[in-house]
Amino acid sequence: MENKPCIEFKNITLGYKKTGETISILKNINLSFFEGDLIGIVGLNGVGKSTLIKSLSGLLPVLKGEILIDEKPISNYNLNELAKKIAIVLTEKIGGFNLTAFDVVSAGQMPYTNSFNKLSSHNLEIIDAAISTCGIAEHQNKLLYELSDGLFQKTIIAKALAQQTPIMLLDEPSAFLDFASKHELFLLLKKLTEEQKKCVLVSSHDLDLILKYCTKLLVISTTKVELISSSEAKTNATFKEIGGRFI
């Protein structure tokens, strides 16, 4: 285990503002995540998994407290610096405008290019490496809407890889995938944490997969947030409460 956490939650409260009203979902959390961790975020619908991911990626401001990325508050990063620290994979569909899988992956290198977005041979090497790690080399010139859900998901993950970030956040990446693709996806994430020492947080409703592949679980219920190791999950009360009792 590394001694310094790459992500640290310092007494944070997460939520969002809706028509002047503040809705807080997760309150006063203190947590640390380290390089090489593959953390499964589990919890029932609406409990705040997506809010957590959006706050952690800087897309939503935290209501209280501070998130530290490599010991520096997230609010002190400018967008381009943050883009080199955290990469996200969301559920939203993108496509059209002649966008190919390659184009999306190369967007991951945008924080490293000049203002004309010209890709150098170095940029291209990184993009190619990301493409081959995710196993989408023969599909890279396909338009996005020609890709199956599994390939699309791998493309977005390759984009996140091309960002060369120590941290990767994925919001329900397994939601629309078939059985085999789900396993391939988690195997890929496992490989990234083991070989590239990334810190990967992935939310999912596939509790069996999370148990099988993740090293740690972030269990979120309406009353509690707990970070546990996957080996102790089956005896954990909160994990049982959010559906673990059916496994």
Add this chain to the structure above:
Amino acid sequence: MQENTGIKFLVLIILLFIAGYLSLFFAGSESITVSELSLNNFIFWQIRFPKTLTAILAGSTLSAAGLILQIIFRNPLAGPYVLGISSGASLMVSLSILAGGSLNLLSNFFIGKSFIVVSAIAGSVLVTTLILAISKKVNSSVILLLIGLMISQICGALQIGLEYFSDATSLKSFVTWGMGSLANTTNFDLLIFLPIALISLLALLFFIKPLNALLLGENYSQNIGVNFNSSRFYLIFISSVLTGLTTAFCGPIAFVGIAVPILSRMIFKSSKQQLHLASCILLGSIILLFSDTLANTLIKNISLPINMLTTFIGAPLVIYLMFKNKSW
């Protein structure tokens, strides 16, 4: 693929020269030959030259504005004309001519023109912002198109109302200008039109990254280091300047803004927006130059409205796209 792109651009540049030549020498009641050309040829320098340059400027600005709008809305069916932005600009132009007349602003050429241009830009900004607010509530590109149509109808109705209050001379200029025309721009107008158009188009060079990133949506563009809200704000402003400027001088020109970026994506199978920006400027100019030539030569001694030609090119493309449920 790279070689092809070069050849295609070369073809476009050659076409631009051909179209420019045809428009300069043949698009009118009489053709001029290069050998007759002299410095004091009135028709050439006072009529053809400003009209040809106006066609190039209008084609470039409207196509670039269309490209920006399609990216901002992430909707291949967006454009300044179909979303009612040109109508908003037109309405403001009419208002400013009326108000300017009564405030006695129009007697000075530069103050008068600037007042009209600024009003047209304000009209574009207003409608674009309105459409953007509405687009957050609807997620269908076709419904957005219908809303644009309604906004354009409302602006049109207000415009008709204004025409009732105007005197005979301004009424005539309203009506001819409202039909869209490349021929109303004089060499003096170009002293305002050309520099603002050039500056606005050049300003887009600073937005190559945002234009590419915005295609991936708000969350992903923020995550790859592009400030979504501020880029969108500046891009809306630039597209409004481009649309408002051209509308102030040429009136609403139909379908160029929506059709040219679509054509560009059909010709260049690329998602690089810097490439499309260049090709939209070329293609937009070519299409308006050819339309101008056709409008003036199809029927002898009669100059057809330019919008008739551009609609015949643009509208079928839009219908084709709607059938082909694939976003270009």
